[in-house]
Structure formats: C-alpha cells, structure tokens
Amino acid sequence: MNQDPRRVRCIACSIFRKELEALQASGRLDLPVEYLNSMLHMVPAKLEVRLQEALEAARRQDPDRDVVIAYGDCCGHMEDFEAEPGTTRTQGINCCEIVLGRETYRKLRREGAFFLMPEWARSWRQVFVGQLGLLGPCAKTFMQELHTRLIYLDTGILPVPHEELAGASEFLGLPVEILPVSLDPLLANLRQAIQTAGHHD
Amino acid sequence: MDRNYCQELLDAIERADRAGAAAVVDAWAVGRSFSQVVPELLSPTLESFGTLWSQGHGGVSLATGYVASKVAEDVLSRLLRESSPDGGPILPSKGPVLLGNVEDDFHPLGRNMVVAFLRTAGWDVRDLGVDVPPAQFVDQAEETGARVIGASAMMYTTAKNVARIRAEIDRRGLTGKVQLAVGGAVFKLRPELVSDLGGDGTATSALEASALFERLWQRSLNLDPTPLRALP
Numbered sequence: 001m002n003q004d005p006r007r008v009r010c011i012a013c014s015i016f017r018k019e020l021e022a023l024q025a026s027g028r029l030d031l032p033v034e035y036l037n038s039m040l041h042m043v044p045a046k047l048e049v050r051l052q053e054a055l056e057a058a059r060r061q062d063p064d065r066d067v068v069i070a071y072g073d074c075c076g077h078m079e080d081f082e083a084e085p086g087t088t089r090t091q092g093i094n095c096c097e098i099v100l101g102r103e104t105y106r107k108l109r110r111e112g113a114f115f116l117m118p119e120w121a122r123s124w125r126q127v128f129v130g131q132l133g134l135l136g137p138c139a140k141t142f143m144q145e146l147h148t149r150l151i152y153l154d155t156g157i158l159p160v161p162h163e164e165l166a167g168a169s170e171f172l173g174l175p176v177e178i179l180p181v182s183l184d185p186l187l188a189n190l191r192q193a194i195q196t197a198g199h200h201d
Numbered sequence: 202m203d204r205n206y207c208q209e210l211l212d213a214i215e216r217a218d219r220a221g222a223a224a225v226v227d228a229w230a231v232g233r234s235f236s237q238v239v240p241e242l243l244s245p246t247l248e249s250f251g252t253l254w255s256q257g258h259g260g261v262s263l264a265t266g267y268v269a270s271k272v273a274e275d276v277l278s279r280l281l282r283e284s285s286p287d288g289g290p291i292l293p294s295k296g297p298v299l300l301g302n303v304e305d306d307f308h309p310l311g312r313n314m315v316v317a318f319l320r321t322a323g324w325d326v327r328d329l330g331v332d333v334p335p336a337q338f339v340d341q342a343e344e345t346g347a348r349v350i351g352a353s354a355m356m357y358t359t360a361k362n363v364a365r366i367r368a369e370i371d372r373r374g375l376t377g378k379v380q381l382a383v384g385g386a387v388f389k390l391r392p393e394l395v396s397d398l399g400g401d402g403t404a405t406s407a408l409e410a411s412a413l414f415e416r417l418w419q420r421s422l423n424l425d426p427t428p429l430r431a432l433p
Contacts, residue, residue, distance in 0.1 A: 044390060073358040076390030093305070093358045109307040110332065133262030138217050142267055146309055 008194050009062070011054045012070035014038045015095045015117050018157045019183055020070070020190075028187060031068070031194065034058070038119055042131045044075040055081060066197035070190060072098060088196045090189045099153055101185045112148030114174070116165070118158045124168040140173030150176040155183060204228070210246045214272060215253075217264040222272045226279075235283050243276050243321060251408035263310070270314035270407065273321040294323060298414055299341050300351040301329030303362040308355040311385055314407040315351060322411035335365040342370075342379050346429045348421035349414050352400075354385040360394060367399025377424035380417035384410070 008031050012020060015038040023029035036054060040047035051069070058067050066086040071078065072094035082089045092098035096115040097105040108115075120127060128134045134142055150169060154160055160178055169176040206229040213221035229242050250269050300316055302309060309331050319326050327345055329337065338350050350370075354360035363383050370379050383400035384407075395403045401420070404413040 044386065073356040076357065076387055079357055093356055106305075106332075133217055133264035135217060135264070138219060138264055138268060141219070141271070142264070145313070 007064070008066045008068055008197050009058055010034070010068045010070055010190070011036065011051065011058065013041070013074070013095060015041075015119050016070055016186070018118060019099075019155050019186060022157045023183060023187055029190065033070075039123075039126070039131070041074050042127070048075040048077055051075065051081060055084070055087065059086075068190065068193045068197055070098075070193075071095075086197065088193045090193050092189065096153065098189055099155065099181055099186050108151060112146075113151045114143065114147040114149070116150055116152045116168070118153070118155055118161075121152055121161050121168070122164055124164065125171075128168075128172065139171055143172040143174055147174055150174050152176060152178045154178050154180045155186075156180065206242055207246045207249065210242065210272070211249050214246070214250055214269045215265055217262070217268045219268050219271050219275070222268065223275060226272075226276060235280060238276055238280060239321065243273060247273065247318070247321075247408055251406055254406045254408060266314060266407065267310065270317035273317045277317070277321050294325060295414075295418070296325035296349075297327055297345045297347045298324055298349040298351065298418075299327050299329060299338060299345070299347045301333035301338060301353070302331040303352050303354045303359055303366065304332055304334050305362060306354050306356075306359040306385075307331045308353075308385070311355070311407060312351075312353040315353070315384065315410045318407050319411055319414065324411065324414060335362065335369040338366050339369045339373060339375070339379070342375070343373070343429065348378065348429060349380045349382055349417045351382045351384065351410070351414070354383070354387060357387050357391070357394070360385065360387045360398060363394075363398040363400060375429075378421055378429060380421050382410070382413055382417055 010031050010033040012033050012035055014035040017035050020029065020033050024033070034054060036047070036050050040050055051071070055067060058065070066088070069081060069087065069089040071089060072092050074094065078089065081087055090098050092102070095117055099117070100108070116124065128139060150165070150172065152160065152165055165176045206225055210222055210225045213225055226238065226242065230238065247269060254266065298319065300312055300319070302312055312328075316326050316328050327341060327347065329341060338352065341347065342350055350366065352363050352366055354363060363381070367381060370376060370381060380401045381399065383395055383398070383403050388394055388403050389405065392403070402413050402417055404410045
C-alpha cells in the first residue's frame, strides 16, 4: 500500500478547485493537483483527449508517481484510464455524487433535483445558453419538464452567489434551494482513491 | 408562390422556436385535412432535421433536438384531438414497445425525445421513466406483449446495467423474441458497447429510433411469431 500520499498526484476537474485548495490549505489533503477546465464536461470527446494528454504528461514528468483522477464518469473511456497501471479515480458517476455521496445524490435526483456546483452556479448562463442553446421560453419548458428544483451545493468555500442563483431560477423557471454540504465525502473519496493507488506499487 | 412549409418548420426548429413552429403548422393546416400533417409536413421536416443531426450540423444543438421532439408532440396531441372523419385510427398502430432509462440513470431527455418520435411514427410506447430495474423492463414486456425494449443510458457506469437486462431476457427464455434496443450518449461515443453489453441494435439519433424498432420488431417476429403475452 502507498503510505506516502505525496507520491500520488491528482488530475482534477476544475469544478473541485476551490474545495481542493481549501482542503490543501487546511492540511487535510497533501498532494499536487492539476486542474482541467470543467466546461470540457460539455464535450466529452474533448475531455477525453485532454485527460489523456494530462495523464501522459504526468507520467512523463514523474513515472514513479501514481495518479488519482478526481472526476465522475464524464467521458466514454473513463474506465480505460482507470485500468491503466498507477491510475485510480474517485468513485461516483459525476461531481455531484462525489460531493454528496451516493445515497443523498440518488434521493435528490429521484426528487427531480438539478444540481449547481459553486463554479457552475457562477457560469450557468454559459452552460445553458452558450453550450445547450436554450433560449427564452424553451429554457423554462425544457427544465420544468425534467426537473422540480435547482439545488445549489454550498460547500462553504465561496460566498453563496444569491444574485446569480436568482437569475438562474428566473431564467430556468425553477425554484432554487441552497444545500450546505460538508467536504468530508469529497475528502473521504479522494483518500480512498489515494489508498487504492498505492495497491499499484 | 407556394410557401415551403417544410423549410419554414425546419427553420423554426433550428431556431429552437417552438411557438414559431406551431405557427407554421397552423398556417399549413388552413384548408387542409390535419390527418395528413404527419406524412405531408412533419415526417419530411423531421427527416431533413435528422439528416442535419446525424451529420453533426453546427446549428443542431441539444435545444433544437428538444424543440423538434416538442413539435412532434404538439402535432401528435392535436392529431389525437381532431379525430378522423370516419372514426378510424389517425396513426398506424405499431407495438407496443417499452422505453426506459436503465437502473441508476436519471437522464430522461434523450428518452423523452425518442418517445415523442416513436409515438409520432405510430408506435404504442409504454414509457417506464428513469432508474428502471432490469426485472421491471422484462416484467412489462411480458405483461404488455412488447417485442422491443428500448433502454437508455448516458454514461458507461450506468450503461453496464444494459447487460443485466440482457441477462434477464435470456434467463426468462425470451432471447430473440424480446429485442433490446439501446441508446444514449455513451453508445454514440463507444458503438462497440452495443454488442458488448448485449444490445440488439442502436440508432444514431432519436429520429432514427423508429426505423430501428421496425427492424427489431420484424426480427423478433421472424425468430418467433407466437405472441409474447399469454392469452387469457
């Protein structure tokens, strides 16, 4: 088992940047992290290419260091990345499940929740209008047909962006709820991945 | 000069303009029998849209695909409200067939679109919703006599549950008789998963689902024409 977490590096989605930086600053997480733009999530094929490049660069830079991928199942070949020696991934189908834990995620999804992580809450217009092409009444009918409410996952690192959330709520035609979430599930998930990485030794 | 209603409807869909699309349908219907709206207006328009979609045309976004399915739903609703003069069926009756998101999958958008396009094509679709366990798919197939199950999954993690539906179909001795259509983002990115996970076929877009279901239905009949549902 890998006893030294500093022998592991992490490639993470920038959706986790503030949270991981806070964990590092508090001394609860000790490993170098490289971030990839969270907007890559909207184009899984591009994400796959960028992740592959980042993994190859990390191995070239330090072949002895295992890599933890802090991602959900966000592109078609994520399992292939995990299968490569010295590579593990956080458990969860997406960032929201990683932060909430499986049971809470499933319960809220069953209730029709649409989650906004802190980073995306601040760029919701870019996602819904720029990436998905939702405009005018189409945005409301689209979201109301699929979801019952927006849930902002308040990880406590950034101030709650009340103005942006009100704008998203109005544009998407859904009420918004603020759910305080602990960083513990994210940290536990990462620690498990770090520990599993050690088994590759 | 005659208006090109198909092009106008396509333009409205490409603008993700549902209200504009409804106005085109209304204008087309003036002086025409609405019972002809599918073959004369909707089908050719959706065929053109499907071509753009499958070619990855720049103007085709998730929103325009969604609006196309809403236009199909709107037309279908109106068609069902306005019964044909002789009281006969307005749309051909095909099916029944089942559709659902596999267990653990909570992404209904693609499935909703397929439901709309299949219904417009005359299929009797039983929509099972999201997070459907394998046994429920097969229970419903046996109960309704559906020869085709459509299973939707967005990610590989959840797509693996398609293999569990395959196993359940086989375990009940329904191999071939119940065909398994699969779809969703991960199958577009990794087409090899269709057969790896036990699917019988897939379509490259929601608009091509009806043709896929036709093929699978016919294959089921060829393999075993006896009814799926036990007669009372």
